[in-house]
Amino acid sequence: MAGVSGCIKYSMFIFNFLFWLCGILILAIAIWVRVSKDGQEILSPGDSATNPYISVNILIAVGSIIMILGFLGCCGAVKESRCMLLLFFIGLFLILLLQVAAGILGATFKSESERMLNETLYENVKLLTGADNDAKAFQKALAEFQEEFKCCGLVNGAADWGNNFQQNSKSCECQSSTDPSCVSYESKYVYKQPCISFIKELVAKHILIVIGIAFGLAVIEILGLVFSMVLYCQIGNK
Structure with missing residues (x-):
């Protein structure tokens, strides 16, 4: 030593x-x-x-x-x-x-x-209107995300869901119809804010x-x- x-x-x-x-x-x-x-x-x-x-x-x-x-x-x-x-x-x-x-x-x-993140998110909008296994898996994940972060749709709001909106509308629905952050869509009150901004914030926090x-x-x-x-x-x- x-x-x-x-x-x-x-x-x-x-x-x-x-x-x-x-x-x-x-x-x-x-x-x-x-x-x-x-x-x-x-x-x-x-x-x-x-x-x-x-x-x-x-x-x-x-x-x-x-x-x-x-x-x-x-x-x-x-x-x-x-x-x-x-x-x-x-x-x-x-x-x-x-x-x-x-x-x-x-x-x-x-x-x-x-730019690549934006392109990926915009590309994934197509999955919300799909019916194959990959699309259903993505829709399930986004529905859970919507429920947690109080948003609806990926980029353009509830319209992103297309014909799949009714079967996935529960995770988009607002608690109160008088909430200013909600809008009426196909006879349901849903969150106006799309989830893209929350996803970007989440990615930024992880970075x-x-x-x-x-x-x-x-x-x-x-x-x-x-x-x-x-x-x-x-x-x-x-």
Whole structure:
């Protein structure tokens, strides 16, 4: 232990343990989203050739890599292994570079992402008037969304439902006919606001959560880089 600071060593262990926990959290959230149906049915386009899970699969991979790096950092600190610490440093530095690149790309293509979301939502309006299994699954998901967020239709209001309105009107109906946020449609009082704005708000909130998580991870990663290199040098000077 001569020449190796106990404070640095155990600080390195604690930070890597937190890093490992972050990896578990990312992996758990990504797997939950991967197996959840409602969100994918609302946001995925009708074209089956498009994989709506690409981003989630990337998060699963990132969470797994972070868990492995956290394990390397913890073991490298406790066992004072320069090899493990060096592998940890290189892997962590590469992840930090990827996060910075992803942030730059995300900011650059923000307007493009918004355009793609709009196109997807407008394209999915067709599913509300369909009768196949995919359309029925989407209609069920949107009906639950309407009931929760007090909206009706996807883009143009109740008219989006077409001939399927009567059988799905219950989730659109207002509690009071005097409510100013309601309108009369086919002898029923329904919510005037379409769900597109609520979906966009929901997506925006999730993006803010992702940004917050990424920023928190970046702070932990920088601290991990500093502690690992300091400990690596101290072990070499023993």
